[in-house]
Amino acid sequence: MSSFDKKITSVLVRTVPLPTGAGRDWEDVLARAEVSTRTERTRRLLYSVAFAAVLAVVLAATPLGAVIAHGFGDFSEWLSGKPGQPASVAEQKTIERGERRLARYSWTTFPKGAKLRRLITVTRDGIEYKLFGYRAGDMFCLRLSTPGALLPYASCAPKSELTRRMKPALALYVDAPVFEREKTDWTTELMTGQKTQLVRKASVTFGIVSDGVTSVRGLTRSSILEGIVAADSFLIVTPRHEKIKSNLQRPRETLGFKQRLRSIVASDAAGDKVKTWVAGVDNEYATGALAAPLSGPKFRMAKRQVTGVKIAWLERREPRGTPLSPLFWLTNGFPQCGLECKVYLETHDVVFSRQLAPDPGGVVRIAVSLRRNGDACFAVAFPRRIFWLNETCIPKQDLSSWSRSEASTFHVSLGMDVSNGNQYYIRAGLVDDHVRRMTLFFSSGKQTPVVIRDNAYVYGVPATDDRVRLVAFNSANRVVGVDAG
Amino acid sequence: MTKGAGLEEIEELYRSRYRYFVQVARAVVGDEASAHDAVQDGFSQAIRKRGSFRADGPLEAWVWRAILNSALSVRRRSGVFGPFELAPEPATSDPRSEDEEIRAWIAALPERQRLAVFLRHYADLDYRAIAAALGVEVGTVSATLNAAHAALRHSISTPEEVSP
Numbered sequence: 001m002s003s004f005d006k007k008i009t010s011v012l013v014r015t016v017p018l019p020t021g022a023g024r025d026w027e028d029v030l031a032r033a034e035v036s037t038r039t040e041r042t043r044r045l046l047y048s049v050a051f052a053a054v055l056a057v058v059l060a061a062t063p064l065g066a067v068i069a070h071g072f073g074d075f076s077e078w079l080s081g082k083p084g085q086p087a088s089v090a091e092q093k094t095i096e097r098g099e100r101r102l103a104r105y106s107w108t109t110f111p112k113g114a115k116l117r118r119l120i121t122v123t124r125d126g127i128e129y130k131l132f133g134y135r136a137g138d139m140f141c142l143r144l145s146t147p148g149a150l151l152p153y154a155s156c157a158p159k160s161e162l163t164r165r166m167k168p169a170l171a172l173y174v175d176a177p178v179f180e181r182e183k184t185d186w187t188t189e190l191m192t193g194q195k196t197q198l199v200r201k202a203s204v205t206f207g208i209v210s211d212g213v214t215s216v217r218g219l220t221r222s223s224i225l226e227g228i229v230a231a232d233s234f235l236i237v238t239p240r241h242e243k244i245k246s247n248l249q250r251p252r253e254t255l256g257f258k259q260r261l262r263s264i265v266a267s268d269a270a271g272d273k274v275k276t277w278v279a280g281v282d283n284e285y286a287t288g289a290l291a292a293p294l295s296g297p298k299f300r301m302a303k304r305q306v307t308g309v310k311i312a313w314l315e316r317r318e319p320r321g322t323p324l325s326p327l328f329w330l331t332n333g334f335p336q337c338g339l340e341c342k343v344y345l346e347t348h349d350v351v352f353s354r355q356l357a358p359d360p361g362g363v364v365r366i367a368v369s370l371r372r373n374g375d376a377c378f379a380v381a382f383p384r385r386i387f388w389l390n391e392t393c394i395p396k397q398d399l400s401s402w403s404r405s406e407a408s409t410f411h412v413s414l415g416m417d418v419s420n421g422n423q424y425y426i427r428a429g430l431v432d433d434h435v436r437r438m439t440l441f442f443s444s445g446k447q448t449p450v451v452i453r454d455n456a457y458v459y460g461v462p463a464t465d466d467r468v469r470l471v472a473f474n475s476a477n478r479v480v481g482v483d484a485g
Numbered sequence: 486m487t488k489g490a491g492l493e494e495i496e497e498l499y500r501s502r503y504r505y506f507v508q509v510a511r512a513v514v515g516d517e518a519s520a521h522d523a524v525q526d527g528f529s530q531a532i533r534k535r536g537s538f539r540a541d542g543p544l545e546a547w548v549w550r551a552i553l554n555s556a557l558s559v560r561r562r563s564g565v566f567g568p569f570e571l572a573p574e575p576a577t578s579d580p581r582s583e584d585e586e587i588r589a590w591i592a593a594l595p596e597r598q599r600l601a602v603f604l605r606h607y608a609d610l611d612y613r614a615i616a617a618a619l620g621v622e623v624g625t626v627s628a629t630l631n632a633a634h635a636a637l638r639h640s641i642s643t644p645e646e647v648s649p
Binding site: 004005007008009011012013014015016017018019020024025026028029030032033379 | 496499500503504505507508511512517520525526528529530532533583584587588591602603606607628632634638
């Protein structure tokens with residue numbers, strides 16, 4: 001372990017020390033296991049009854065798809081790229097300038113040349129919220145600007161989602177926290193030495209709606225929140241928060257469980273309503289790990305699966321995409337990166353590097369580099385960011401011998417999980433030369449093609465439907481690889 | 486193909502590694518009582534599901550997965566931020582200390598990356614075990630931790646990192 005690793009470990013341990021071991025109680029574990037088994041049986045019975053009831057209602061109703069598409073309109077205002085009003089020059093510049101300060105925290109950078117649209121401006125409890133929209137390649141993005149946000153709140157949905165979506169509302173960010181600085185009481189000041197503290201005043205949910213939507217409401221466990229709808233977008237502010245004891249044993253305003261948004265209901269002019277569930281904060285593991293296995297179509301694999309990743313143009317050092325050099329970083333917002341990047345490139349013996357854009361107008365770039373020892377490395381990059389993210393390397397012997405490598409099968413995935421509240425996970429990567437096309441299969445039965453350009457790909461997965469399979473086909477249309485995404 | 490895990494093996498793990506499970510759970514949920522609760526629940530889940538353990542990775546990683554699920558679930562219910570949920574605010578206008586920088590960096594990480602850091606530095610798991618616990622590729626864990634460390638190196642700008 002390096003000294004740097006030790007430094008991180010020591011900070012972590014100072015923050016949360018190793019407990020003494022008191023409280024260990026195996027009998028309690030066994031008792032809970034028994035109780036949960038009983039509870040599970042009861043729950044399954046209830047689910048069966050509820051499922052039967054729902055099935056009966058659905059069978060009695062008109063098929064939803066066409067009715068929804070007709071009654072609520074589609075997303076053509078967004079797809080044509082003209083929702084809202086053009087942002088002012090000052091607003092556009094403010095966002096662009098803010099990128100430099102905020103880029104280290106945000107995966108969704110504002111792409112160069114993208115035109116900002118002003119969608120909603122509203123003030124609630126003295127806090128101003130400005131919602132902007134823009135298009136980044138095949139992504140449709142929203143960005144919230146408010147003085148109470150610690151981090152930038154931006155999120156994008158892929159075009160395929162808007163063209164295929166059968167529901168009229170699409171949340172892009174859920175329960176984004178909004179803070180205000182307040183004077184601390186004297187006890188807190190005495191304990192912490194801080195005269196002011198950040199207090200969570202509200203949370204915001206925003207997204208896109210189809211052309212015919214006239215109102216949106218947010219539902220929590222304890223309340224119904226009236227949203228603001230304008231320019232084919234919506235914004236819901238959850239203003240009240242419970243006061244609870246934090247782990248520091250001092251009161252802190254936070255978003256209570258009952259106040260988290262669970263669903264949104266969109267209505268049209270005729271009063272028809274459609275509810276959409278949203279993936280609340282911290283949902284990532286709700287559907288993963290020990291949850292039920294992925295359902296969906298079965299795939300028969302080709303006789304010879306592709307193992308290893310072979311990219312001929314990279315081996316030939318063919319100049320695909322655009323150059324990736326220290327100059328790139330210098331001209332993209334971080335002048336201080338000059339020396340650092342030069343050191344990086346030299347110390348890593350980079351002999352060839354390119355930047356690929358699987359979606360040319362989009363926010364994701366993939367950096368590819370060959371090292372002097374023949375290793376090939378891949379990383380996700382952003383046009384205005386300093387770092388390569390999730391860099392991974394494949395040793396030369398794995399590339400040439402096509403032996404099975406733990407890090408690669410038919411593709412190298414550079415998946416990015418995004419912050420809590422964001423409704424999409426973005427995944428990018430590179431595929432082997434044998435892969436001609438890829439399709440993303442959702443457990444709901446939906447499927448969407450994944451565009452491949454220069455062996456690079458990028459796609460977004462809704463957090464509410466993230467149990468996907470990425471299936472790769474060769475030129476003979478045979479499946480050569482399946483990945484759980 | 487499933488092999489299943491023995492109750493004795495799970496119990497052995499509980500007795501030998503309990504403190505580390507609680508430590509990581511506490512980093513997620515905030516306080517020790519909730520962390521203990523999450524660990525107890527996680528182990529009870531593991532016992533219930535032990536028949537589905539496929540033995541294609543270490544049992545400990547599989548149990549870690551249950552513990553993390555449980556801890557995240559406890560946090561969802563409580564609505565309480567863990568100690569690494571929000572970046573610490575500097576007490577004055579002075580620059581942050583190195584400790585604060587590191588905590589701020591951890592707070593800014595996406596959840597899965599943050600959990601990878603916890604498993605690496607608290608539980609001392611290797612990449613393979615972390616990958617199994619988080620349900621990702623080994624390469625992704627390595628890449629995630631490398632990228633996260635690179636970001637931190639930059640944020641605290643240690644002298645050896647900026648000199649040529």
